Amino acid sequence: MTKFNPQNYEFIWLVKNQTFFDTSWWLNRNYLERDFIATFQNDEFKMYLDKDERSRLNDFGIEFLSHDLEKFIMESEKIYDRAKEYYRKIRQKDISKLSDDKLSGDLLDVGRHANKVIEQYFFTEFFLYDRAQQMAESQHKKNGFAAKLKRLGEVKLKLREVALNETQFFGNVFEKYLSEAQTRTKRKDLKNLSYEEIAELLKGNFSKSVDRSTYVLGHFNGWKTLTGNEADKMISQLERNMNDLESDARLSKILMGQVASKGRTVGRVKIIPFDLNMDYLKEIAQMKNGDVLVSGSTGPELVPACRKASAIITEEGGILSHAAIISRELKIPCIVGTKIATKVLKDGDLVEVDANKGVVKIIKK
Secondary structure, three states, X not given: OOOOOHHHEEEEEXXXXXXXXXXXXXXXXXXXXXXXXXXXXXXXXXXXXXXXXXXXXXXHHHHHHHHOHHHHHHHHHHXXXXXXXXXHHHHHOXXXXXXXHHHHHHHHHHHHHHHHHHHHHHHHOHHHOHHHHHHHHXXXXXXXXXXXXXXXXXXXXXXXXXXXXXXXXXXXXXXXXHHHHHHHHOOOOHHHOOHHHHHHHHOOOOOOOOOXXXXXXXXXXXXXXXXXXXXXHHHHHHHHHHHHHHHHHHHHOEEEOEEEEOOEEEEEEEEOOOEOOOOHHHHHHOXXXXXXXXXXXXXXXXXXXXXXOOEEXXXXXXXXXXXXXXXXXXXXXXXXOOOOHHHHOOOOOXXXXXXXXXXXXXXXX
16 A cells, blocks of 8 residues: 555546446456556546556566567457457346346356456556657667557457447446346446445345445555545545646647647547447537547547547547557547546637647637
């Protein structure tokens, strides 16, 4: 455990409507062993990473690319194939006739399986490879990091399908278990519980009501769940720097981020939040060709929007984020890691995206 100092933590990403249930299987040992903080307030799930921890992770990223990439790629192929088959069987399974004990065991099995898959996906996360990308772009190109990062990016896009799309977005494999559990327990708060708690509830071993409308989890206290005023206070402390950044951007009408795909364009903003409850087909249908796509993050569900876009701006980011990878494939400008783009920009804003310098300028609100 470490002492909590909000100044030591930097914002990593935001997901709207990621519930405590989602978080309970998603948090795997690669996060739990390191200095991360997860918060949830006003339906927004946010992740923060200790700055010293990020530096250590970047050292790890260089070692990983240098010595473990090929083994990782082979393991990922096997995990992908097994997960696709596993989820196919789960989707076909009729769980309505299972006993409460059997349903409980099944839910535990699905949760643990999803946890193992996301554990593998961790090694593709952008915050491990800032330094490797700098080395790839430096004069020392003989290190081969550019090619290795490209290969890792390709694995990330494939692995994401079973790590996230099968388990978190609309139509995910957990939905029927939550629905069946709600029918049997008459509880409407299941998404505030962990998958282990729901399993115990089905067996009659868990009955208390839990308020997790706001919570904080972190390495600093051994991942014990904080709620209520204590959680509100910590979230306020963590967000202070973000609020200052947002205020400065509104005054200057300029956002800064990391260049992911070079280029320059001017266009109208279309915001599509990274929201697990989002009707993406409806949002994408409202987007015009040539709009500047602004989101917390992108994934396969937003590829049609990316194809319409003249540029992409995201809040999370690094060279291995989905937006960075897909924008380079589409050869459109992309700036990632702005942290506050969906807070400062609004639909219809006219912006200049200078992805040669990593600058977004608001021309007209």
